Amino acid sequence: MALPSGISPCADAVRAAAGDMESNEIQEIFQLLRGRTQEILAREGALGSEQAALRAADELARQAEHAAIIERRNALINVRARARLVAFVRDQFADRPDLGIESFLVGTNLARQGSRLSVAAEQKALGDAYIGGMLADLDRADLTAVLARGDSDQDIADALWRIGKDQDTKDLNPQVVEIAKIIQKYQEGARIDANRAGASIGKLPGYIARQSHDSEKMGAAGFERWAEEILPRLDTATFREGGDPMVFLKGVYDGLVSGDHLKSPAGQQPNGFRGPANLAKKLSQERVLHFKDGVAWHEYNQLFGTGNLREAVLRGLDLSGQNTALMRRLGTNPEANLNMAMDVIKEDVRAGGDPAALANFNTARRGVIGNRLKEVSGQTRIPGNATQARVAANVRAWQSLSKLGGALLSSFTDLPVAASEMRYQGQSFLGSLAEMGAGLMKGRGSAEQRQILSAYGVYADSMRGEIMRRFSADDSVGGKMSRGMSQFFRLNGLSWWTDANKASAGLMMAHNLAQNKGKAWGSLNGDFKRALGLYDLDAGKWELLREMDTRMADGRDYMTPDGIAGISDERIGQYLAERNRPESAGAIRETRQDLERSLRAYVNDRVTYAVLEPDARTRSIMNQGTQPGTVPGDLLRFVTQFKSFPAAYMQKTLGRELYGRGYTPTALGNSFRGGRDLVQALRNGNGERLALAQLMLWTTAFGYLSMASKDVTKGREPRPADDPKTWLAAMVQGGGLGIFGDYLFGEANRFGNSALESAAGPTIGTAADVINLWARAKEGDDTASSALRLAQNNTPFMNLFYTRIALDHLFLYSVQEAMNPGSLRRTEERIRQQNGQEFLVRPSQSYQDPLGIAR
Structure with a gap:
């Protein structure tokens, strides 16, 4: 690539200092330097051009040094993630490595250590914890209704922008400022968690929420009108790379309207970025539209966004939970890391000397495992064609609004299904059934109980407009249709029913944990120990949990994840020493995080067994790795509409009773494994047939x-x-x-x-x-x-x-x-x-x- 006039002498000097460097890389460095210089001159007019250029070069040098540190850190994160996955499969699923990888990604019902502590379970638990915590804080401050009304959205956005810029907020409504502080608290917590997991997200002054763009509205307006509306609302930082602003905006517009901005980049390797040139590519690819203030952000969101402020905040926190959990478990490049780990596991299978087993593993890798990864990575939610996906989703939403008016009356079997889940965890079936029935009279619980539920991420789905996910694997509806569905499920009673049942189930589990706190591991009910083991809670970790403080609410004791902070560093250090692990501050912090992850995932995940909703495994089975906005993807979603609930019943409830009591799956290399597994499970003798009979009796009655x-x-x-x-x-x-x-x-x-x-x-x-x-x-x-x-x-x-x-x-x-x-x-x-x-x-x-x- 030829360099612009006047740059070649400088480029020669750079090449001489830096060694072999491509001309296009040098050009990108100079473009970035020029843009940063212009930004500094606009911000600090007293500086001369030379001083601004020197400062820009200094900032870029520090940024490049930071990039090198990130590169080394991410390499370590990725090596560790691969090692953990391989060790998990070898330790727990040496006989069925394909099921081990599936358990790691989306969870299975097999009664093995950690088989439900999946990537998907952590994604859901973490996103729910962010959102539940924020809603609980708003509830405690009696501000939920203010945010839900939506008439203060502009003022809240303005307050978020001012707080982020350290500007005065005294002229704003105190309630609005308090809401903004609560939102900012959880957004900042999510950013810090993501950086610890492997990201490198800087603190953006004036950040409000993840901006949405309605491609239909933008397409209807056309580029000229869109640019006319957005340009005066943007901060000069948007154009820090220099060049013609209209050319920049045209590239952004084309990407947003076409949906290209949603597509995942391909061919990435599991490492960080190296040097300022690749950093420049990263910055140019991830263009950010910086609005000049909160009012400008809100005005644009009303013109061309897909939802209100509340929806944007909730969507951003949920996405943060998904991405952070994915990095925690699979490193900074999940697909590449998974493939490298599977290469190691494949060699283990090959070493077994059974060609049929190797063929079965390769088939599972290409099919089932690939589809599971697409589900947890979010690929099945990225539309192939944004307009087609939107139209198809709205058609399905119309069907839901037309045909689910009696959904509440079809949900009475939730009660015996929940009681069967409690029985699986070692509690009384009839006692649990009675408590679930009594819970309907209490609704969503008292304020104290809602605080406990929020700690587990079990909070009112009606606040998030997500009741529909109980009946559909399709979550692509947005905007007015989404709000119409939320109103519909409130009117048909399902919002209240689901919230009340989830509250009862979550509180029963948290109370049961607290009741058993006084017992040593060996004295616990065997079914209860089995359920804890699914989330990698063993004797040593249970002894740590016994050290934590519990919380009282309405006269009952509850164990919650925030009590883990009360376990002393010395006690955790002792736990690490007993396992010959270093007692460093980082190891202690990581152990706390692991305990919190397991405890939160246990309650959060088991609640979705008690009050059935499809999990990532169910969605993966139904979506088959397809994307909305494609012919096969939308056809599958049309065919499977209203079938997610029965699919979840078969996969989770029946699957739990059949395969979750200790049966051994048929080894790789055997034909007809599904039929053999069913026969083996029924013959297992661990209570499978009795559990199925009891379940059938009570669900038939209801x-x-x-x-x-x-x-x-x-x-x-x-x-x-x-x-x-x-x-x-x-x-x-x-x-x-x-x-x-x-x-x-x-x-x-x-x-x-x-x-x-x-x-x-x-x-x-x-x-x-x-x-x-x-x-x-x-x-x-x-x-x-x-x-x-x-x-x-x-x-x-x-x-x-x-x-x-x-x-x-x-x-x-x-x-x-x-x-x-x-x-x-x-x-x-x-x-x-x-x-x-x-x-x-x-x-x-x-x-x-x-x-x-x-x-």
Whole structure:
């Protein structure tokens, strides 16, 4: 590359001093130096050009020295991460290294030390801890409602910017300033954690939140208008590299609109960056838009962002948790480190001398393990085409708003499922069932209890708008649709139900930990020890936990992660000495972090077993490594919509009872491993069959309760209890099909769809309804009534279980009867013949006709 005029003599001097260096690297150094000089001159006008250039060179030299330190540190981090992964597989999964790697990434149900202390579990626990801690602090200060309202967003953004710039905030509302301080506290904590894990994130003065960009809004506005709006709101630091600002902004605009900014860089090696030239590349690739103040940030966010301030802060903290946990476990380049570790493990398998085992391992590496990594690395959430992904996600959200109005009534089996999880941990099934039921009366718990839950990252999902993740592997909905879904799940009661059940489950586990604190490891219940072992808590670590302080809330004692700070350095040093490990300050701090990670992951993860939601393993199975915004990715997400809950039931609840009690999986190299594993698990003799029988009995009973409740909300008598078909249906309802079973056996088949069409998902099923309707209309059939029913079943908010029956009797039945006279009477007869049910109030005789169209 030719150098610009006037630079060649200087370049020769640089080359002579630095040795062999490419011309393009030298050019980048000079461009960076020129941009930094201009920035210093703009900031400190009293300096001359020469003084500013010297200062710029000094700053870049220090930055390059820092880069070299980061390079050496990251190399050590990566070596250590690989060694830990290899040691874990060799120690715990020598017979099935493929399952060992899967356990490390997303967790499995196998009863082996650390099999649930996965990358994914730490990602969720850490992100939840950041968010839960912030929400708990806001709750304690009685400021949650102020932030949630959204009418103070501009002032909060302004306060965040001023606090970051050390500017006066006395003219702002004190509540707004306190909210900003709480947000800044957790953002700074997340930044420090990331740097300790291997990042090098400087403290950015005036930082507010991770900026979002709505590609649709930007595309509709066009570059000229976007640049016109953003340019006056940007700080001069945005253009520190020099050059034409409009050229810079055009590159940013094109990347944001196309979605290229979301794509992960490829071909990276597991090291840091070297020298100022590569640092310049890094800075040019990670362009940052610096806003001149908080008001400017908020104005831009309203014009071209995808959510409000609260959503931006929560999204940023959650992403920080994901990235930091990934670096903690897999180093600064996770994919490269994992591949290098798997190369070592592959040689272990090869040394076993079984070619079939090696072939099985290689197949798992290319398929299952690759998909698991894509899930924890976030690749399955990066859209291939941003616009396509947004449209598809909104279509699925529309289906949810139209068809999940009765979701609460399908969730009654949460109670026996939670009780079965507590039984797995060594607690009483009936006692846990009673406590879960009582918890519904207490809702989200007292203020003291919410503080305890926040320490584990178990906090109200309704505050985060994430109730939908219980039923979908798709979390790509944003903006107004996301807020509409949050409101919908509040209205249908599922937000309250989920929050209350999670609070009860989390508090039961934290209380059980405190109750057992007085017991030595050998005296603990065997099931309880097994559950702790899944999160790498053993006898030595339990003895450390016994040293910690507990917390009281509403007359009960609870163990929480923040109590680990009360364990003395001397006691931890003794623990390290007993294991022949150095007693350095760093080792002590790391041991505290490991204890906190294990304890938090234990409660945070097991709560998602008690109140089922799909974990990373379930999502990976359903997404198969695909990305939204691609044809296979969106097709899979359409097909699997509403199937995440039953998939989680099969993978987590049934999988826990079958494979989580100590069975030995079939060795690599054997065919039909899945079938062999199932038979082996059932023959294991550790209580698997009894646990499954108890689970089936109670979920069937609560499944009948769900069915009866839904029948009543439809105006029908409950199905006859003496009919075997009723209990078969209750078993299906209670056995994890839940919402999907509701859809498969209910409304869809009334349009004549096959089971295959229904199994293809609600969107494809609805498309089939439309096609069937069109075909019938072409043949001259009367389709008015079917069209009305199709519209009813695809109108958001219309199917809320407590409003639909009122709408039916007050208005919809009369319209249906007018379009298809006698249809109500025929419906009554069909229900009587198929289900043996009568209507509590017969539609054909009791409907209202306010418009006078049916009578």
